[in-house]
Each structure stands twice: as structure tokens, then as C-alpha cells.
Amino acid sequence: MDQLFQSAQPAPQAIQADPAHPCPVCAAESRRLFCKHGYWIRGCQSCEHRFAELRPDPSHVATVYDDCYFQGGGAGYPNYLAEAALLRRQGRRYAKLLTRYMQPGRLLDVGAAAGLILQGFCDYGWDGEGLEPNPKMAEFACRELALNVRTGSLEGFSGSGYDLITMIQVVPHFFDLQQAFQVASAQTLPGGFWLIETWNRDSLTARLLSKNWHEYSPPSVLHWFSPSGLQELAAQHGCELVAQGRPAKWINAAHAKSLLRYKLRHLPLRRFWSLLLALIPDSLNLPYPAEDLVWMLFQKPAA
Numbered sequence: 001m002d003q004l005f006q007s008a009q010p011a012p013q014a015i016q017a018d019p020a021h022p023c024p025v026c027a028a029e030s031r032r033l034f035c036k037h038g039y040w041i042r043g044c045q046s047c048e049h050r051f052a053e054l055r056p057d058p059s060h061v062a063t064v065y066d067d068c069y070f071q072g073g074g075a076g077y078p079n080y081l082a083e084a085a086l087l088r089r090q091g092r093r094y095a096k097l098l099t100r101y102m103q104p105g106r107l108l109d110v111g112a113a114a115g116l117i118l119q120g121f122c123d124y125g126w127d128g129e130g131l132e133p134n135p136k137m138a139e140f141a142c143r144e145l146a147l148n149v150r151t152g153s154l155e156g157f158s159g160s161g162y163d164l165i166t167m168i169q170v171v172p173h174f175f176d177l178q179q180a181f182q183v184a185s186a187q188t189l190p191g192g193f194w195l196i197e198t199w200n201r202d203s204l205t206a207r208l209l210s211k212n213w214h215e216y217s218p219p220s221v222l223h224w225f226s227p228s229g230l231q232e233l234a235a236q237h238g239c240e241l242v243a244q245g246r247p248a249k250w251i252n253a254a255h256a257k258s259l260l261r262y263k264l265r266h267l268p269l270r271r272f273w274s275l276l277l278a279l280i281p282d283s284l285n286l287p288y289p290a291e292d293l294v295w296m297l298f299q300k301p302a303a
């Protein structure tokens, strides 16, 4: 499986700054707030949505979500597939949650990666398809899990109508937010749903950590939502909020350690922390304190 993941580190400089910066949610003016990893984070003067000062570019997806994102550690995953069981369980948890609101039907999982969360939905009777920018991940899902996962991004997708579109940890990565939501809306059948899980800019954790919040990691992350901002965006595309909550999330120790090493790399005593982290077995599953995550369920009105 290791041979699947060999490629060069992405070159973030390939993404250019845009000379004009209206808010991608409400189109109002925005201003620069602070700089992170060489990129400006802007804040909308009206709805307060935060976004990276980058020009929307379809090549962004291929550049940022290459194989390193899924196996290179840093802000991404040390080894995405090592968390297979946890991800499948996460899919099952959501599928179980959704039984309160709908019957299983046709599902499109956007940003499906290797199809593991999608597999969890299929366990609950969903007829699932996936969409994934990384070709090797999509290939893995098709070959190893016999799932229908296509290579591509939502902005350029054309499908045949779904009862549910899931966007789990995906919306902050859209290079063209309005286009992505327009396609999602067009692909949702009347009465259909969207399940969105994302980081919550309004959470206590995000507010306390301010610009040191771990999710401020452009260029892989381009948007920082609040639940109200996401609600406004969904409403613009004809979908209404049905329910929301905080996801129960588990990650394995290898992933947690990789994130911590990335965050601690500039601190003093780095070697000490590294040795301490090495004592924790990689295979251990840890509860993630997901105070800064939110899931939201939206519905398109029935025709």
C-alpha cells in the first residue's frame, strides 16, 4: 500500500493572491486580519466570514490534496488509511443519526478520500457514490472497497440527483464556494438533505486560541465558517437548517501525535516533547476534544 503514496511536496506559491477580495459568502467588502504561513486571512466587514486571500483556482485541489496531504503529516494526515476503522465507524455514527430525519437513498459523499466514511453509510443501507480530488484515494475506494468514487471536485461535478450530499471536513477547502454550493443544490433532489461537518470559528477553542487556532492553516484550508455563516450560505442556495450538533470524534494516536509534532515544531524543548510523544502507542484510539467542530443538517424544500 505504501507504493500508493509517493509524490513531491506541494508548492503553495503556485496560488496567486487576488487583487479584489469580496466576501465569498455575502459579497460584502473584506479586510486583512492577520498573516498565517505566508497567506493573509481576511474577514468580511458584514457577515464576518473569514477566508484566505487566494485566487480561486481549480489547480488548487490537485496541488494541495496530493498524496502528501494523506500521508505527509503536518496539517494533513500522517497515514489516512491507518484510521480506516475509525472513519468507517464515523460514517456509521452519522448514518445512524440521520435515521431520525430520513430513509436511506442515493448519497453523494464529497471529498470521499478512500471511501471509508462512505462505507460506513453503505453499512446502513445507503446507495453511495463518492467524489474525490486525489486519484489514488479514489482508485483505492474503487479497487479495495468496491465503491463508486469518481475523481474530481464538486465545483465541476455533474451527477444525477441525490437524496443526501455529505460534505464532511470539506467545505473549508472549496476553491469556489458559490460554485460548489450551486452544484450541490442542483444535484440535490427536492426534499433532499446536506450533511456538513466543519470547524467552527465561533467555538470557544477558536476564540481563545485566536490566530493560533490550528485550523488557520492555509493553503489547504481556505475558509473558516461560523454556523450562522454556513446557514446563510445554504439559504442562498435554497436549503434550510434542520438540525445541528457537535460530532463525537475519535482519532488514532499516530494522527494526534503527528498534529502535535507539527504544532510544537517551533517551541523550545521540541526534542523533549518528541520523546514524550514517542511513548504513546500509535495504535491507541483517542477521543478528540471536538468543541471546535460542528455538524449541520440542511434540507432542500420538497417540490
Ligand SMILES: [Zn+2]
Residues within 6 Å of the ligand: 023, 024, 025, 026, 027, 028, 044, 045, 046, 047, 048, 049
Ligand atoms: Zn460576508
